[in-house]
Amino acid sequence: MILNQAGTRRFRAYTSKHLDDLLLRAGLDDDQRLKVRAVATVLPFRTNAYVVDELIDWSAAPDDPMYRLVFPQEDMLPAADVARLADLLKAEAPNAEIQAEANRVRAQLNPHPAGQKELNVPRIGDEPVPGLQHKYPETVLIFPKQGQTCHAYCTYCFRWAQFVGDADLKFASDDVDQMVDYIRRHPEVTSVLITGGDAMIMGESVIRRYLGPLLELEQLESIRIGTKALAYWPQRFVTDPDADATLGLFEEVVRAGKNLAFMAHYSHPRELESPLVESAVRRILDSGATIRTQAPLIRSINDDPAVWSAMWRRQHAMGMIPYYMFVERDTGPQDYFAVPLARAYEIFRDAYASVSGLCRTVRGPSMSSTPGKVCVDGVTEIDGQRYFVLHLIQSRDPALVGRPFFAHYDPSAVWLTDLRPAFADRFPFEASTEDALLPV
Template identity: 75%
Template sequence: MVNDAAPDTRSTGRKFRAFTAKHLDELTARAGLSPDQQLAVRAVATVLPFRTNAYVIEELIDWSAAPDDPIYRLVFPQEDMLPEADVAHLADLLRREAPKAEVEAAAHAVRMKLNPHPAGQMELNIPTFGDGKIPGLQHKYDETVLYFPKQGQTCHAYCTYCFRWAQFVGEPDLKMAGDEPAQLREYLLAHPEVTSVLFTGGDAMIMGEPVLRRYLEPLLDLEQLESIRIGTKSLAYWPQKFVTDPDADSMLRLFEQVVQSGKNLAFMAHFSHPRELEPLMVAEACRRIRDTGAVIRTQAPLIRTINDDPRVWEDMWRTQTRMGLVPYYMFVERDTGPQDYFAVPLADAYEIFRDAYSHVSGLARTVRGPSMSATPGKVCVDGVLDLFGEKVFALHFIQARDASLVNRPFYAKFDPNAVWLDDLKPAFADKFPFQA
């Protein structure tokens, strides 16, 4: 299986090169931004993280269409992503070359208004175990544990809408990270109800094979585990990871080892736009991963100005199905960061999902959505109905903290402007099923 990459993809491999905030003026000038616009973008980048790489810049972005190109908007900060007054204040600090500490304090104040840890990530999801809490471990649902490896707390490139943005802004108090695989193993042994572990971040695939092996190998003899999941954007932002990188072959051998141990190895691959699927390198990377026995499931949020069009989703799901990938989730943009800039109203999200879903075959209808990863669980918008003379949203829990709520329908009053669960009011009841 290894050492069999197609010659044309082997020969086009390039060494990874990252671009960060210090390169913004150079790159935004290429997009045609004026000096004032460039300054505003740099102001936004003091609050929210920016990182991309040469592959994204040269292979994915259509610079002739920038700054309106969807991939450009996917990775580059926009001047109107944050409140105008905040951007103006930060831009003024940068313009007059204020001390670094003053700029950082102003940026921190803006971050604290952006709900950096939605869905109770720091308050509700981190369990107490032994003498305290295990760094980097979350246990939101009975059968699933999330783990944030310390070495996986970055990505090959950052998405402007990422709900994990707080991991990347250099504030230790906002970061979730663990570096004790033995603690993770001990926790799982003490919780036999856990059948699945999800490695997330950041991006676990930023790690090299020896580091990832440290986290995976201790889990392979745990009979309770049915699946190991890896949340990653690497197939879209750096497919070379699995084809031409120096440890590509050894990484694939590690995947084979996981599968041979009897675990379902699932790649939770993040694709936001059909263009990310076009390069030959992506097809080759997917083929090599699938040849190990791993399954690649695809997911992304619905994002205004980037993929808020049913044809975009139809195209993605059709292409992914042809490639042997499994469409999995359409998410609703979470209530954090620049949500106001990117969010699509739930009523529109449902119509986009329904329209795209109705034009694909049954093989692509494995996808679920639009789904909100809210505090009580993953809430799916099933439709808009007229019941008993009232217009309502029909909803159900795909996953819930209270397992008894899973797959039970409930209703909310229709609100054309609602973008999140907290915007909704119960219909035909005084409270929602998850409210005490």
């Protein structure tokens, strides 16, 4: 392993070309490795030396949760699709033929859930502004072109389509002036989320290109940065060559009067154990930024209330703020990872009940769906029938936020589209037939 002058490891990425050798460490046989490689032609694979050497318990692989968090599994995709791709790989078919088959499979996996590419497209006049999303009135998402990768990919990632090399599936931009112009034209925007990919894959000088102009916008109250770096490469804030400069930039944001919030993705307590993580968290907090934690509920990785309560308690002790438990989105290998909403609520409830009030800043289980963030508040019984109780934490229509509504109980439902409205002919966010017939 290459070391820098401080004696710490430099970043080393592992991609699909390293996959077969890494799978040997998990004890997979030839046929199993071939099937995993077949899945990796469809879903992106990338990890790094820190994850491989420090987070994964190879003696427990392939059942180790951290292994499952970053390594593809042969049953993530339909068996027939995996078999076709495996046959092509085994026959050493031309790459174009393999990619054509991989693209066919991808097209069936709902690569843009909640209309994340087709909807929410901001415009200046008739011109679309690429690399921005404006789903909620007060919040704009920025997707920097240079931030469209991560230190490692999660197997459950709902933005997997950003990482497979298909330009038609990506949305990103490096036109900072156009982004700033759009925000200025929309004074209702008070919060910006820089996301990707992972914004912290960018160096300090590139991050500054995006953050600097935002500090001149008086309307902005908060700047958020979505990142998994605190779990997958905490060195980014401790020993990387520009770690100090990056933290200095964070201090500038805070001095400019903006609330700088790290939206840190932690999926398992093991990601919090390293002394490097403790140091990175402390340094970020010392800059004046806050850290809020979130992750989806993932079958076979963290579908246990004890895992979540341990995470929330540890995060709170380190000075972070538990924020969201998400429901796995309706994209990619959702069938593999999804936890039914009824079980998701039970896991959240049991974990929530076992932590102190200061950890109960967390919300969930929440679905980031087309109409907004829908939270499952519980299951109730009325006249002998069971119902889900839900509300919108966030909505395209702010008037709907916080208003409870009901759905018929379905123990197998895993997403909003699986539910049927109760005590009404439609959900609050659904247009009526009469509305649909009105002229635009």
